[in-house]
Amino acid sequence: MKKIININSYNQEYKNCVEKTKNELSEIKAKLFDMMVYLALSGKWKEWEANQPVGAELNFDVGMLLDTGDENIHLIYQLYYQATETIQKMK
Secondary structure (H helix, E strand, C coil): CCCCCCHHHHHHHHHHHHHHHHHHHHHHHHHHHHHHHHHHHHCCCHHHHHCCCCCCCCCCCHHHHHCCCCHHHHHHHHHHHHHHHHHHHCC
């Protein structure tokens, strides 16, 4: 007796795997962003950061981080950008 395989179940499993991968890439992006912020705060922005009140909430964006001119931040940004592109292109 032959076994019948439901092809649609494989398609759904694949779609689930793609979604999981995209979610994990999003988490990696968040970690990369944090790394860029920490580098900026311990390097180019160290003096500025030291003058901020305790508990102050600060909002950073990628442009601000790239404006530091820090080569290490630019290197991490390449990974951040590639992760963004990959997430957008995955189907």
